[in-house]
Amino acid sequence: MSKFKIKVYPDGIEGETEEKNTIMKALEELGVELETLCGGAGWCGQCMVKATGGISSPTSNEIRLLGEDKIRDGFRLACQAKIVGNVDIEVPAETRAYMQRILTSGTTIEDAKLNPAVRCSNIVLSFPSLEDQRADLERIEDAINREMTSVKRELLMNLPKVLRDNNFNIEAIFYNNELIEIRRPKNKLLFGVAVDIGTTTVVAYLLDLEDGKSVDVASSMNPQAKRGADVISRIDYASKGGLEELSTIIREEINTLIYELCNKNNIETQDIYDMTVVGNTTMLHLFLRVPPDYIAISPYIPVFSKSLTVTPKELGINTNPNGRCYLLPNISSYVGADTIGMVLSTGLYKEDGVKLALDIGTNGEMVLKDNDRLFSCSTAAGPAFEGANIHYGMRGARGAIDHISIDDGELKIHVIDDVPPIGICGSGLLDAAAVMLELGILDDTGRIVEPKGELFKDLIHNGSYGMDFVLKAYGKEIPINQKDIRELQLAKGAIRAGIEILLEEAGRSIDEIDTVYLAGAFGTFLSPESAIKIGLLPSLPLDRVKSVGNAAGEGAKLTLIDKGYRSIAETTAKEVRYIELSSRKDFQEKFMDAMYFEFAK
C-alpha cells in the first residue's frame, strides 16, 4: 500500500500515513488528537479540519454537517475524509481535543479543560420510508452509533413532534453519554450552574458549557439561618419535624438565584442542563431532604457520603427537567463536599510535598497532603471567628473593625467602609490579640494585663470580666474583654490542635509544610502574620501562606466545566484518611496546650 506525506498546521508537524487512512487516523498517528463526540461515526461534525491535496470526495455526512460553502473552502470532517495523496492539514484550535483551556475566576490555581458532563450535538437524520421503517428512537440510536440502555419516557413523549417539526434535523443533549433530550436546533445553547451551599451564604455561578466561561455569579444568605445559625441547630430543627421546611427553603433560594442569573443574562432556565453542588455534609442532606439526624449524635453517621446524581425535577429545581444535578462527595459527617471542592481547586490532590488546606468557620475543616497521602479532620472552633459569642463581635460587614496593626508605634485601626465602628469581626479580633501580645497586654495564658511601659496603658480599662482592651476609632470605643479572649483561645486552640494531630498522623513537623492554603471568607481576610503570631497557624515563613477565596465554589465550577474532576473528587474522597478527633485521647491535651499563646513560639 502506498504512503503519503502529511503536514499539519499550525503545528508544523510532518509525517507519513498509509493510503485510505482517514485524516483523523493520520493525525492520531502524529499525536494530534481531535474533538469528537461520535467517536468517528461521522455525525457530530466536531472534527472539522481544512485539508488541501490528496483527499477523497466529500461524503454525504460531510455535505450535510459542514454545508457546501465550508466544503468549497476546503473544510472536511477528519473522520470521514480519506487520504489519497500528499496532503496539508490545518487543525483549528476548536477542533483539538480538550485544548480549550479556560481559567476560572477567583484564585483557582488550576486550568480546567472544557469537558462538561453535558454535551450538545447537531444531528441530521435520514427520513423514514417504507424501506426504512426504523422507530424514531432506533433511528437516533443508529445515527449516534450508540444503544441507549435507559431511555426517559419524557423524551419519547415529545420525540415524534420534535423530529418532524424540525425535518429530522435536531440537537441531541447527552449527559455522560446518555441521551437526555432531543430539541429543536438552538445553536447549542448549553449552560450549567455551580452552587455552593454554605451554612451562612449561598453562591450560584452561571457557566456557559459551550465555551466554559463564567457568565455571572449571584449570592444570598442561606434562608435556613432563621432556624439556627450552625449545623447542629439546623439538624435539631430538622429532626423535630422541620426537615421538609429546611429542604424547601434552600431549594427555593437556589431557584431564586438561578432565576436572577437567567434574567440578568437573558438566558432560559430550560437551557441549563447541569448543576454541581458543594456544601458541608449537613447542607447536602438538607438539600436532598435526607434526614441528617445521626450526624449530630455520636458516632456521627451521615446517611450518605459519596457523590450523588439526582434530577432537578425531583428536587423542584428550575433548570431543564431532563438535566442533572451532581453533588460532590463528602468525606465524613463533618468534612463535606465543600472540603473536597477546596481540595480540587487548590490542586492539593495532585501536588507533591507537604501542604495544608484550611477552611475556618464555626467548624474548621482541614486537609493535610503529604505527597500521596491525605489526612483530614474537623474541629469545632466555635463561632468566635465569625464574630459570634464576642461581646462586640459581628460579621465582616460595614462598621466592623477588620484590621489592627502597629505602625511606627501607633495603633492603626481599620473599619470596613471607614465609618465609626460598631463592632469587631474575626480578622479584627485576630489582629487585636496579636497586637496585645506584641504590646505585652496579653500574657501567655491569655490573661489581659497592664503593659510594662506607659505606652498604650490608657487602652487598658477595668471591665466586668477583668481587664478590657479598648479600640478607639472615629471617636468610638470598642472594648475587647477577657471573655472575648477566652473565646478566641478556644477557637484557635481547636484549629491548631487539629493541625497538630494531622501532622502527627503524617509523621511530619511544622517546618516541613511548604504551603498553607486558607479558604473561605475568614481565610481570605485574616492577616496571616497575626494568625501565626497568636499560634492559630504554625510558625512558617509568610510566603508559604496563600489565601484561595471561595475554594469550595471554585471546586464546584471545576466539576461543572470538566467532568474529569468528578472522578478526581470521588477518588480523593475515598483516599482521604479521616481522623475523628472526639475518639482521640491526645486531642484534648493538644487542645489545652494550643489554647495558650506560648504555644505559638
Added chain:
Amino acid sequence: MSKFKIKVYPDGIEGETEEKNTIMKALEELGVELETLCGGAGWCGQCMVKATGGISSPTSNEIRLLGEDKIRDGFRLACQAKIVGNVDIEVPAETRAYMQRILTSGTTIEDAKLNPAVRCSNIVLSFPSLEDQRADLERIEDAINREMTSVKRELLMNLPKVLRDNNFNIEAIFYNNELIEIRRPKNKLLFGVAVDIGTTTVVAYLLDLEDGKSVDVASSMNPQAKRGADVISRIDYASKGGLEELSTIIREEINTLIYELCNKNNIETQDIYDMTVVGNTTMLHLFLRVPPDYIAISPYIPVFSKSLTVTPKELGINTNPNGRCYLLPNISSYVGADTIGMVLSTGLYKEDGVKLALDIGTNGEMVLKDNDRLFSCSTAAGPAFEGANIHYGMRGARGAIDHISIDDGELKIHVIDDVPPIGICGSGLLDAAAVMLELGILDDTGRIVEPKGELFKDLIHNGSYGMDFVLKAYGKEIPINQKDIRELQLAKGAIRAGIEILLEEAGRSIDEIDTVYLAGAFGTFLSPESAIKIGLLPSLPLDRVKSVGNAAGEGAKLTLIDKGYRSIAETTAKEVRYIELSSRKDFQEKFMDAMYFEFAK
C-alpha cells in the same frame, strides 16, 4: 499443600480439593454450582450447605446469617467455610443455582428457571461506632460488596430510620443488581405482575417471585374500546387530543386488576416490585402516553420499538414505587411485544426446523422460523374472525354458534352454553364455510350456490346479497349471507397471503413447515381442520398444528420469572426480518389468489 476428599450428596459425586479452599470453590471444581447473590462475599446467606468432617470454625457471618441452631445441625455457608480435612457435603435443592424449575400455567412449552430481575436478600450490618463511621449508604455498599452507581433519593430519605428501627438487620431489594429498596425484614415477600394489554382484553397474572409460582390471574375488557374497536381508531382518537385519556384509562384498568389480585390473595401492592408488559406496539405507546400517530400513517413509524424499563411511579401504577416495569420489545409498528411474547413462550426462537406461529385477530401477526432465521409480517385481516362486519357476527360468548360439523350426514351445530343461538363467532364462521365447501354450497370463487343434491337444500334461502346459508339450532335460525362469506374471504386471504410471502422470503414450501402454532383466543378455539379446508392455513397434517393459548401473556410471565428471557426477547426482536407487505407488489396478487377457496386445494 494437602489435598482432601470431598463427597457430595445427594449427587454421589466424589473428588478432591486443595486445603483451605472454600466449600463453594470445591463444589465449583466438581461442577456443582450454588445459588449466590453476593458472589461469595458472605452476606446473602443463599449458599447454605450441610457439611460433616474437616471444616473450619464458623465465621461471624455464618453465625449471624444461619443462626446457632442451624450451625449446630451442621449447616454452613459454602462461601465461608474452608476445607481443612476430608468432608461430606449435602447440597439442598434450594441452594443449587437456578435449579428450581417451574412450569408456568397454560400451554407454555418451556420450563422457566427462577431468575427474576428483582431479588430480595437479608443483610445484617455491623453497627456504626467512632472507629467505624461509614455512612449508612456506604455501610450497605460495603456489605453487599458492590458500589452503586445510581442511588435513588427516596431510598436515602428512609434509610437511617429503617436501619435503626430494625437494628441494622434489613432486607435489600435489588433490581438487576441495582439496590432499589431497603426495608424491614418481611420473610422475603416478593411478587411480580405480568400484563398483557390486548386491544380488546387486558390480562394480569400475579406471580410469586420467591418461588416462581403463578398465584392468580385477573382480566377485564380494555376500557379504551369505547374510543374505538381497533388500533387505527384508537390512534385516530389519540391524535385528536385523546392520548392522555386513553393512557390514563388503561393504567387505571391495570391498577384495578392489580388491586383485585392483591385483595383476593391477601398481599400488599407494596410487595409487587416488578411488572412485565406485552401488547401490540400501539397499546404500548398508549400505555406510556407516547404519541402513536405515525404508526397509522405510511411509512408507519413507531416512536420506539426496543424494550423499555420505566418506573411504576411515573406511570401511576400502584405497585411498589421503587420497583420497575419492563416492556418487551416490539418488532415494528404492526408486530408488537405480544408477538415477541409468543415467540418466547412457543420456544420458536430456539427451535430447529421450519415453524410458523400465528396470532390471528383484526390483524394477523405471524412469524416464520427457518432454523436460525426469523421472518415476520402483519396483515390486516379485518374483524371478521372477531365476529364484526358479519351480519349475525358476535364474539365467542354465550349464545354464539362456535362449532359446526357434519356427523353421519347430519349438520351438528354447537352453541356456547347450549342456549338458542343469537349469532355466530369467528370459529363458527370458519366451520360454516368449511361445511359449505364440503356440501358444495360454496363454489371456489366464494359464491353461495344450491347444492347439487337434495341434501341440505332447505338450508339455502334467497337473501338480500344473493343466497343465504341458514343455520338452525334450538328452534332459531342464524343465516350466513353472501356478504359474510366475502368478509371471510378477505380475512383468510390476507392471512394466507402473509404466510405465502413469509415462505417465499425463506425459500420454503408449505410441506416443509413442521409445526404451526396458533395463539390467542381465535387460534385456540378455531378448528384446524376447517382452517385448512378453507385455505386459511396451508394444507398440513393436523398433528402439525398446535394451539398455544395466550402465548403473549405466557411470554410476559416468562420474562418476569426469568430475566434471561429479556435478553432473548431483545436479541430476537432485532434478528427478526420484518416484511412490510404494503411495499410489496406481489402481496396484492397473492392476496387475490388466496381469497379464492380453490387456493386451499
